[in-house]
Amino acid sequence: MPVRCVTKIASAHGLSRKEMLDELLFMILSGFETAATFLSWFTYLMSKHPEVQKKIKQELKQHGISQDTMLTPDMLDQLVYVDCVIKEVFRFSPNVNATLRTLVADDYLGKGDKIYHLHRGEVVLISFYNLHFDRRYWIIDPERFYPDRFLSEDKNHHPYALIPFGGGHRACIGQDLAKLELKIIITRLMQFITFEDGGEDINSGGHKQGLTVTPKNLAVYVQFDS
Secondary structure (H helix, E strand, O other): OOHHHHHHHHHHOOOOHHHHHHHHHHHHHHHHHHHHHHHHHHHHHHHHOHHHHHHHHHHHHHOOOOOOOOOOHHHHHHOHHHHHHHHHHHHHOOOOOEEEEEOOOOEEEEEOOEEEEEOOOOEEEEEHHHHHOOOOOOOOOOOOOOHHHHHOOOOOOOOOOOOOOOOHHHOOOOHHHHHHHHHHHHHHHHHHEEEEEOOOOOOOOOEEEOOOEEEOOOOEEEEEOO
16 A cells, blocks of 8 residues: 555544554554464464363364365354363463553552552553463363363353453454464364474473563474374
8 A cells, every 4th residue: 555545544534644554563463473372382282282182183073074174164163172272272371461551540459458549541561371370260270271161160250361362342353353263273283283292302381572472492293194
């Protein structure tokens, strides 16, 4: 798109040229970096939890999905366990550490002897990691990677105990697309391959902090299913 067109569109909607370009850049970065990071953590966690891979493959077989099957929306909708795996990867290894919110009014946080006065204009950091591992909100041990939690005791968890895409009216506008593309990729991978642990020395699960939280030492074996 020519720069002059961007400028006209931005002006018509009250955004400056710089703001429009910033939004476009952010959309491009957030559209691939987070998905790639999620799939890296998925690969690592599957290599460490072969029982989860086995259950995914069993679900595919149960619904008649083989290596020759072309996926359809109806097929994907039936894969409930794959949805649970996606949720658990997001919970166990959040792509980003936190989100921020700016108070639009004075408020109070806490109860009893620990009450904090929050003032309008202050910025509150919401830690995803703390929420995802807070034992007050998870019945099954949150330190355990266990996708089945979303089919049992933790099925009705607090809605804001798991917010990988943020929450409220400022939640990620691309979350539905992201979930769909991740489900397609995971299902296609599990149709053909199995991830195997490369060993603690080269597949330790460390991480590095950048725009996203990515695995630092990730090396797995790939076994092609017959």
